[in-house]
Amino acid sequence: MFLGVLMVIVQGAIEVGGLREMWDINQRGGRLIFVNLDIDLYNNNNVWNVIIGTTIIWSANYCVLQTQVQRYCSLGSMQTAKSVVFTSTVRTLYWNLLGLIVLALMAVMSGMAIFAKYHDCDPITLGFIKRPDQLMPYFVMDTLAKYPGLPGLFVACVFSGSLSTLSSGFNAMAAITWEDIIKPRIRCNDDKQALNITKIIALSYGLLAIAMSFGVGNAGTVFQASIALVGSMIGPLFALFTLGILYPYATAPGSLIGFICGILFSLFVSIGSLLIPRPKVSLPTTTDECPPDVVNDVYSRHTLFPNSSYISSYDNPKGWSQLFHISYL
Numbered sequence: 519m520f521l522g523v524l525m526v527i528v529q530g531a532i533e534v535g536g537l538r539e540m541w542d543i544n545q546r547g548g549r550l551i552f553v554n555l556d557i558d559l560y561n562n563n564n565v566w567n568v569i570i571g572t573t574i575i576w577s578a579n580y581c582v583l584q585t586q587v588q589r590y591c592s593l594g595s596m597q598t599a600k601s602v603v604f605t606s607t608v609r610t611l612y613w614n615l616l617g618l619i620v621l622a623l624m625a626v627m628s629g630m631a632i633f634a635k636y637h638d639c640d641p642i643t644l645g646f647i648k649r650p651d652q653l654m655p656y657f658v659m660d661t662l663a664k665y666p667g668l669p670g671l672f673v674a675c676v677f678s679g680s681l682s683t684l685s686s687g688f689n690a691m692a693a694i695t696w697e698d699i700i701k702p703r704i705r706c707n708d709d710k711q712a713l714n715i716t717k718i719i720a721l722s723y724g725l726l727a728i729a730m731s732f733g734v735g736n737a738g739t740v741f742q743a744s745i746a747l748v749g750s751m752i753g754p755l756f757a758l759f760t761l762g763i764l765y766p767y768a769t770a771p772g773s774l775i776g777f778i779c780g781i782l783f784s785l786f787v788s789i790g791s792l793l794i795p796r797p798k799v800s801l802p803t804t805t806d807e808c809p810p811d812v813v814n815d816v817y818s819r820h821t822l823f824p825n826s827s828y829i830s831s832y833d834n835p836k837g838w839s840q841l842f843h844i845s846y847l
Contacts, residue, residue: 522675523624525668526654529661530631543634548801559844560796562742567845575749578756585690632657638807644816650800651741684727692720743792750788754780790842 531537544550554564561567580586632653641647647656662668696716706712730747758777761768805813 519675519679520621520624522672522679523621523628525662525672525675526628526657527624527631530628530635530657533661534631534634540630540634543637544630547633547637549630549633562845571745571749571845574753574756575745578752582755582759583752584694585686588690588693628654635661637804639805639809639812640803643803643805644808644812684724688720688723688727691723692716695719746788746791750784751781753784787841787844794842796843 531540534540534543541550551563554561555566556564557566558564559567635657636653641656642650642653647653658669658672662672693716696712696719700715700719701712706715754777757780758773761773761776
């Protein structure tokens with residue numbers, strides 16, 4: 519994954535004449551907004567939404583997510599878990615934090631490189647691509663296709679990063695489904711048979727994920743859809759664990775009812791945001807420096823630019839949009 523993003527940064531800098539020019543183009547285009555302190559539930563990019571949202575998501579990822587809990591449960595005893603988790607987790611978190619910071623900075627720089635390349639001839643506005651998610655693949659094919667093998671290497675980097683996460687998630691879900699739901703209800707003393715059943719469960723979750731991916735088209739971006747759907751499940755789960763830690767008088771029935779209500783409400787909001795998508799919001803783009811033959815070709819097929827309906831801000835939703843269009847963070 520790091521290599522794929524690095525290729526985009528390097529090629530983008532080469533295309534526009536260096537890192538300094540890439541920075542200057544982004545600055546002139548109004549893309550270098552470091553701090554936005556506006557308090558706005560509908561703005562995805564202000565400091566408060568980012569801090570609160572990412573803090574809850576990452577805290578839940580490391581504390582209550584099944585993929586992590588399964589690793590903790592694999593330790594021999596509670597004493598071992600406490601000692602190992604305390605010593606190794608702190609060290610691991612430092613390295614993980616460093617990796618996340620580096621990857622986030624590289625992702626930002628790759629976005630700067632792509633904007634610098636297309637700042638005066640936006641392929642989304644022209645209709646060459648339809649979604650911001652497609653900008654990086656478009657950039658790779660537009661600039662790296664002349665180097666044999668590099669587009670394929672980029673695809674391999676993308677798949678290596680995604681499959682490593684998905685595989686652990688599917689295996690964890692299959693394990694908990696087998697142990698907590700299926701195994702207590704059937705008689706199975708054959709480990710090989712249990713392994714085969716677990717594999718089938720993991721395959722089923724994979725097929726379900728593929729089916730759900732078709733609903734991402736209305737969610738704005740893949741990142742937004744993934745954060746919204748994962749947050750709708752992980753938020754109530756994190757709240758349940760937090761309740762158990764901070765309030766010892768909570769009862770099991772009450773906690774379960776609250777947990778179920780939290781999931782249902784979160785899913786209601788997340789699914790509503792997919793069915794009633796918010797308007798496309800984007801900073802201003804231009805096609806002023808596009809080659810004349812490209813512009814003429816687009817106008818020959820459309821009376822307007824295909825994707826010229828983006829707006830610069832979205833601050834005043836109406837009706838159900840007041841609930842469904844809250845920032846996904």
